[in-house]
Amino acid sequence: MTTTETAPEPGTGRRGLTRWQAIPLAIGSIAGSGILFLPSAVYARAGHNSLLVWALSTLLCLPMLLMFDDMVRSNPDGRGIEAFIRAGLGDMFGRCVPVMFIALVIVGLPSGAFVAGRYVARTFEVGRTVTVVVAIAVLLAAVLVNLAGGRASTRVQTVATWGLVLVATVLLVSAVPSAREGLHTVAPGTQQLGVVLPGVILAFWAFAGFENLTFLAREFRNPERDFLPVSSVALAVYGVFTILLTVAIAVTVPRADVDQVVGLLQLASVVGYGKIIIWAVTFIACSAMLLNAVAWVWGASQMVRDAADNGMLPRAFAVLDGRGTPRRALALLVALFSATSVLLSLRPALVIDTTATASAIFMLLYVLSIVSYLRVRGLTVRSGLNLLLLVVIAVSLVQSRWQALYGVLALLAALGVQVVQRRRAARAAGTTGTTGTTAPEPVDAHGHGPEGSPR
Numbered sequence: 001m002t003t004t005e006t007a008p009e010p011g012t013g014r015r016g017l018t019r020w021q022a023i024p025l026a027i028g029s030i031a032g033s034g035i036l037f038l039p040s041a042v043y044a045r046a047g048h049n050s051l052l053v054w055a056l057s058t059l060l061c062l063p064m065l066l067m068f069d070d071m072v073r074s075n076p077d078g079r080g081i082e083a084f085i086r087a088g089l090g091d092m093f094g095r096c097v098p099v100m101f102i103a104l105v106i107v108g109l110p111s112g113a114f115v116a117g118r119y120v121a122r123t124f125e126v127g128r129t130v131t132v133v134v135a136i137a138v139l140l141a142a143v144l145v146n147l148a149g150g151r152a153s154t155r156v157q158t159v160a161t162w163g164l165v166l167v168a169t170v171l172l173v174s175a176v177p178s179a180r181e182g183l184h185t186v187a188p189g190t191q192q193l194g195v196v197l198p199g200v201i202l203a204f205w206a207f208a209g210f211e212n213l214t215f216l217a218r219e220f221r222n223p224e225r226d227f228l229p230v231s232s233v234a235l236a237v238y239g240v241f242t243i244l245l246t247v248a249i250a251v252t253v254p255r256a257d258v259d260q261v262v263g264l265l266q267l268a269s270v271v272g273y274g275k276i277i278i279w280a281v282t283f284i285a286c287s288a289m290l291l292n293a294v295a296w297v298w299g300a301s302q303m304v305r306d307a308a309d310n311g312m313l314p315r316a317f318a319v320l321d322g323r324g325t326p327r328r329a330l331a332l333l334v335a336l337f338s339a340t341s342v343l344l345s346l347r348p349a350l351v352i353d354t355t356a357t358a359s360a361i362f363m364l365l366y367v368l369s370i371v372s373y374l375r376v377r378g379l380t381v382r383s384g385l386n387l388l389l390l391v392v393i394a395v396s397l398v399q400s401r402w403q404a405l406y407g408v409l410a411l412l413a414a415l416g417v418q419v420v421q422r423r424r425a426a427r428a429a430g431t432t433g434t435t436g437t438t439a440p441e442p443v444d445a446h447g448h449g450p451e452g453s454p455r
Contacts, residue, residue, distance in 0.1 A: 040263020
C-alpha cells in the first residue's frame, strides 16, 4: 500500500509526531501501574522461570502488533477494538466489547488502587485500615474528577509514568552490584514449568494498555508507516525493563521474603538512599495510579454509555446531565467498585488474583480480535502467526482456571442478553405481523440495526 504523509492541521502547521517523538509516548501508553507490583508478583509465583514468563508475555504481543498494524492501515483514525471485532464477528460480538471492558475495569482498577494503598501502608508502617482508606480515596477522587468534568490527558499520564520509570531505573542501577552473585535465582530450568502459562496471564496485565497504541497512532505524522516500528521499539524497551526490574528484585530480596504487592519498595529499602527514595517511590506510585484511575473511570463511563446505547444496559445509563457528565454511568461504576473494594478489604491477599482475572479478560478480547482478523483477512503470514498465538492464549486461559472463568461468564452473559432480546423482538414482530403492522427493527444510538447494518 502506498503511504502518504498527513497534511498539517489547518491553522497550526502541526504535522504530527515523528517516530522519535512518538516512542516515549508509546512506552508511556503501554506502561502503567503494573510495574509497581508485577515484577515482584511474577517472581514470587514463577521463581526461576520468571524470565520465561516475561519473555513469553512480550513475544505474545509481537503477532498482535502485526494485526494492529493492519488495523491502523485500514482505519488510520483509530476506531478501536470494538469496531475491529464487529467487522469480522458481527454486531452481536461487537456489542459484547463494552460489557467486557466494564467487567475488566471494575475488578482491575480497585486492585490497582489497593496496590497504591499497600505502598502507603508499607512506607509509613501502618495497618491494613490505611490501605483500604487510600484505595477508596483514589477511586473516589477519580470519580469526583470525572463528575467535575476533569480529564487526565495522555501526556500528563505519560509524564507520571515516566517519573515512576525513572525512579525504578535508579533502583535497577543500584542493584547491579548484587547481580554478580544472585543471577542464579532467575536462571530458567525445566522444573515447575507448569507455572509459566498461568504466570503469563498475570504478567500480561503489564501490557494492558497495549491496544491503546492504535489510538495513539492518530497523533503520528504518518500512522501507516510509523505504527509498526514505533510500537515495536516501545514494546521491546518496556519488555526489557520489566525483565531487568524482576532480576533486580530477585538478586536483592530472597524469594521467600518477597512481598508480591510492594516488591519495589523492598528493593528501595535494600539498595540504600534511606527514606527519601522510599517516599519518592510511594509518592510517584500514588500519583501515577490516581491519574491512571481518572482516565480509566472516564473510559469505563463511556463504555457504560455505549452498552446502554446498544441495549446491553438500561437506556437510563446513557443519559447525560446538563453539563454533559454521565452521572448515572458513574454512579453504576461506584456501586460496582464498592463490591470489589469490599472483597479486597476482607481478603487483601486476593489483589494479585483479581489483577490476573482482569488480565484474562484482556486476553479474551484479544482472542475475539484474532478470530475477527482471521475471518476478515483469511489465512496469511500475519494471520497465521496470530493463529498460533491464539492456541497459546487458549492454553494459558485453560490453565489459569477460575481466573479466566469470570471473563468467560461476562462474555456469555452479554451474548445471552442479546439472544433473549432478539427472541423478544421476533415474537413482537410476529404479533404485529398478524395485525398487518410491521414492527420496526431495533436501532442503537449510532444508527445501526441488526448485525451493524446502517439504518
